[in-house]
Amino acid sequence: MQARELEQMGLVALTALAKELGVVVTDQPQEALIAEVRARMDTAPMTPVHDPATPPPASLPPVSAGNNKAELFPLRPTADLPQGYDTTQVVVMAQKPHHFYAYWEVREVDLQAARAKAGDLARMVLRIEAVDRGDTVEIQVHDRIGEWFFHLEERWDAVRVQLGLLGPDGSFVLLAESATITTPADGPSHRVDPEWAVRDETFASILALSGGMPAAAGSAQMAHLPWQGWVPSSPGGSANRPV
Amino acid sequence: MKQGLLALVLHAHLPFVRHPEYPDFMEEDWLFEAIGETYIPLVQMMDRLVNERVPFEFTMSLTPPLCEMLADPMLMERYQRRLARSIELAEKEIVRNVNAPEQRGLAEYYRARFVEEMQVFEQVCQRNLLGAFRRFQDTGVLEIITCGATHGFLPLMQNETAVRAQIQVAVKNYEKHFGRGPRGIWLPECGYYPGVDRWLKEAGIQFFLVETHAILHASTRPQRGAFAPLITPTGVAAFGRDVESSRQVWSADEGYPGDGCYRDFYRDIGFDLDLDTIGPYIHPDGIRVHTGIKYHAITGKGVEHKQYYDRTRAVEKAAEHAGNFLYNRQAQMDHLSDLMGGRPPLVVAPYDAELFGHWWYEGPQFLEFLIRKIAFDQEAVRLVTPITYLAEHPVNQVATPALSSWGAGGYSEYWLxxxxxxxxxxxxxxxxxxxxxxxxxxxxxxxxxxxxxxxxxxxxxxxxxxxxxxxxxxxxxxxxxxxxxxxxxxxxxxxxxxxxxxxxxxxxxxxxxxxxxxxxxxxxxxxxxxxxxxxxxxxxxx
Structure with a gap:
């Protein structure tokens, strides 16, 4: 990408790209930011290189914008299963209160139609939206069929993901939109049912006696602790068996 | 005297593994090992308790895939053949160890155990283990609950019709095997999300089990924490797992099954003996498998030279641990009683059924000792099922539990x-x-x-x-x-x-x-x- 193209991107998109490339964004002038981005682009590939013969690492460095951190996993080879289903869709699922997974697919024809509207400089992004308050963050994606894990530092009650093309001027051409999901609660509610009121100190005692906070380890987790005589060596079965 | 309630829940599940295209399929051993080491010992335990008129009741899920396998003639035939080979192997081990008294004694124990297992399977149960469990349910000592049709993790299913189908198919399957509808369900992996309860209600299900924080993080503060159920807005009761009683059995530091006296799961002659000796009793392709004959005790952490397993000592240890478990529940309930506003605290203790016997060989003895001690040695703790609890305490707080599972971290990350x-x-x-x-x-x-x-x-x-x-x-x-x-x-x-x-x-x-x-x-x-x-x-x- 040339300096002229970077200049045309607009500060929001440029900042996002800079962060995605690992450039520390402070209050440097736009020219300086462009120079740092170009320098980083000369040395870093846009997508992590992964040898398909080796399993993906557990996590890769953050490559996303704003408060988000995302770990990129290549599609696992699935033998005879298709890579996609000739559809245009994006699906998001909550892994835990701050962690999500999205997968998507765009028909080539839909992508071309969107590209015609958005222009060649537009980049495909996942726009993650806090439905209840309108905040958004964007992560650039590259593949027509792909998947991401992403992390939100701040818990959003309801999350929706849009897949689209983000133009240098901030314009957005929508390709697909996920259903809205409600993220899991990560702590006790502040709401009290008057018929079932409980004093704060009593509730604190009950919480402590219940295993306290945060969420207690599940049986599956306990079963995987390095326990004498419980080292994995045999076929497994249900999730809570010490496999 | 203050009294608390203990609800033991065993979750019996294995995925549907049945391969008619192979004469011998290694993963079918999961079922065969669980039958011999868990399901038959549990049947025997309940038989003894009922015959001796020991008062007890507990809950057990028998998932639809497990029920289908236990009712499958081909798998039962294969199980019988495998058990016959186990008896033959134990007899050979008695001869092979003629000059090794500890091993010979254990080989004789295993032969007697396998013969007894065969007798229960063939004669007592007539190859119909489901019938045996159903008999205990009809007697009133066992509440059999169902599960998702194939143990699908519901919070990640995305399609409400598919979620509903997991429930509906499970209920129909339960009716086929047990002659009536289920009153409770073990949500697969305790995976709950707000809204799934409407499909449970529709299916006539009265209660389900959830992880602790499903209750603690509910839509309104739970007045009694996880020591009383919540009723969802659709009218189904959610019972939360008690962490403390779980940890005593599961925990690496505090868990009973790691005691040095107990049988070591991994030291099996299927792996220890040379191929010439063990060859006919492992997988035909030469892959070593568990035979069920294990001569060693856990002994200690990181100990290379394991001691021989002492069955008598191990059973005594199981009794000791049952006493310790009960003592801790009494103390827990005594402590909780002051916080419960006059209602007895309920401790829900769910475990994988296969922990008892298969992974923790002495687990069934632990359970039996525990049940007998609760019945005869004290009055502070009483065994109940969720159904009994709801009958005795029909009015409960209404709130929506939080999305959760009993997997690591408590949400969906194990399955995603x-x-x-x-x-x-x-x-x-x-x-x-x-x-x-x-x-x-x-x-x-x-x-x-x-x-x-x-x-x-x-x-x-x-x-x-x-x-x-x-x-x-x-x-x-x-x-x-x-x-x-x-x-x-x-x-x-x-x-x-x-x-x-x-x-x-x-x-x-x-x-x-x-x-x-x-x-x-x-x-x-x-x-x-x-x-x-x-x-x-x-x-x-x-």
Missing amino acids: EGSNAWIYRHLHMAADRMCELAQRFPDASEADGLLLRALNQAARELLLAQSSDWAFIMTTDTTVEYAVGRTRNHVMRFTRLYEEILGNRIDEAHLKECEWLDTIFQEIDYTVYGHRAANDQAMQAG
Whole structure:
């Protein structure tokens, strides 16, 4: 990408790209930011290189914008299963209160139609939206069929993901939109049912006696602790068996 | 005297593993080991307790895949053959160890144990273990609950019709095996999301089990924490797991099964003996497997030279641990009573059933000692089932539990992480396509011949692909290829059936092969996927 193209991107998109490339964004002038981005682009590939013969690492460095951190996993080879289903869709699922997974697919024809509207400089992004308050963050994606894990530092009650093309001027051409999901609660509610009121100190005692906070380890987790005589060596079965 | 209530819940589950295409299939051993080391010992335990009129009651889930396998003549025949080989091996071990008294004594113990196992299986149960469990339910000492049809992890299913189908198919299967509808359900992996309870209510289910924080993080503060159930807005009771009693059994630091006296699970002669000796009793391909004959005790952490297993000492230790467990429950309930506003605290202690006997060999003895001690040695703790609790305490706080599971971290990450996330694209598409089929062919009947069979088989393939076991195994280092293969095969079989149905070109040979391979749920009715109300509702939780 040339300096002229970077200049045309607009500060929001440029900042996002800079962060995605690992450039520390402070209050440097736009020219300086462009120079740092170009320098980083000369040395870093846009997508992590992964040898398909080796399993993906557990996590890769953050490559996303704003408060988000995302770990990129290549599609696992699935033998005879298709890579996609000739559809245009994006699906998001909550892994835990701050962690999500999205997968998507765009028909080539839909992508071309969107590209015609958005222009060649537009980049495909996942726009993650806090439905209840309108905040958004964007992560650039590259593949027509792909998947991401992403992390939100701040818990959003309801999350929706849009897949689209983000133009240098901030314009957005929508390709697909996920259903809205409600993220899991990560702590006790502040709401009290008057018929079932409980004093704060009593509730604190009950919480402590219940295993306290945060969420207690599940049986599956306990079963995987390095326990004498419980080292994995045999076929497994249900999730809570010490496999 | 203050009294507390203890609800023991055992979750008995294995994925549907049945391979008629092979004369001997290693993963079928999961079932055979669980029958011999867990299910039959539990049947024997309940038999003794009932015969001796020991008062007790507890809850046990028998999942639909497990029920289908236990009712399968081919698998039961294979189990019987394997058990006969075990008896033969034990007899050879008695001879081989003629000059090794400890091993010879243990070999004699195993021979007697296997012979007893055969006698219970063949004569007492008449090869019908489900019938034995049903008898205890009818007697009133056991509450058998169901589970998702194939143990699909519901919070990640995305398609409400597919979620509802997991419940509806499970309930029909329960009725087939137990002659009435289930009153409770073990949500697969305790995976709950707000809203799923409406499908439970519709199916006539009165209660389900959840992880502790499902209660603690509920929509309003739970007045009694996880020591009393919540009632969901749809009217189904949610009982939360007690962490303390779980930890005493599961924990690496405090857990009983790690005691040095107990039998070491991994030191099995299937791995220890040379191939010339053990060859006929392991997998025909030469892959070493567990034989069930294990001569060593855990002994200690990191100890290389294991002591020989002392059965008498191990059983005494189980009694000691049962006493310790009860003592701790008494202390726990005494402490909790002051916080419960006059209601007895309820401690819900759910475990994998296969922990007792299969993984923790002395687990059934622990349970029996515990039940006897509760019945005769004290009055502070009383065994109940959730149904009993609800009958005694019908008024409970109404709130919506939080999305949760009993997997690591308490949410969905065990079933959605780097190794297994790829499956969801395919599972979701298959579920959507199954709904499409049910809507396009809303009333296929016997008269439609192949079409009806293909639609029902497509539903079976989808359900089998959804089993949470495959996603879980992918996170481990064992049998990953098998789990990947099962997911892939069921999705591919489904997809081919889907395409052939829509193209009006059903290949009967392929359909027959699928029917021969994947026999689960002969009673299935694919129209369960045509439920329009469910189709019209968007998933509200991730």
